[in-house]
Amino acid sequence: MGTEPMTYEEAARILDPETNLEALAAYAGDCEARQAAIVEACRMGAIALRAMPPSEPLTAEQLRRMHFERVWFVYPPQYEGDSGGCEEGVVLYGKLYSIDTLEGAGFEEMLLDAGSGDDPDRPSGNYQVFRRIAGEAAG
Structure with a gap:
């Protein structure tokens, strides 16, 4: 939205089907900014998923x-x-x-x-x- 970096909570709200319409309403009328926010939220989500411990049996x-x-x-x-x-x-x-x-x-x-x-x-x-x-x- 602005020049502030997106927080993980903001990214989660954009990616969550329960809250994404509300979160993306801040970008109404600015398709370029809306697309950039979605891409940034996806990038942050991918980073968070890759940082998670693997779901494999522990030895x-x-x-x-x-x-x-x-x-x-x-x-x-x-x-x-x-x-x-x-x-x-x-x-x-x-x-x-x-x-x-x-x-x-x-x-x-x-x-x-x-x-x-x-x-x-x-x-x-x-x-x-x-x-x-x-x-x-x-x-």
């Missing part, structure tokens, strides 16, 4: 180096018609914990018993661990 070595990081457990289908599932987790001192398991547990007690988490070298079930779910925004 046991990567998990051992992690501490206090959010992850996702992705489970394969168990029977015909089952699409599999996923749940949020956290890695503490290289051990895997399901958020569902931690709910209601005292945080201090959990840290004192850090050995009770799943060991990446000896998982308790059939699952893969990801930093994010494919399509999820980084954050």
Whole structure:
């Protein structure tokens, strides 16, 4: 719109189908400026997407180096018609914990018993661990 650089929030508003009409209204009557804003928003979106961690399964070595990081457990289908599932987790001192398991547990007690988490070298079930779910925004 002006000479100010576009912020990531402005770019997101232009790219978001829920807010793009409102965001682009500021460029009404100036097709060249509107096109430039869309191109800049796309450029900024591409930069943000490329900066996101890949959505590939984490290795046991990567998990051992992690501490206090959010992850996702992705489970394969168990029977015909089952699409599999996923749940949020956290890695503490290289051990895997399901958020569902931690709910209601005292945080201090959990840290004192850090050995009770799943060991990446000896998982308790059939699952893969990801930093994010494919399509999820980084954050």
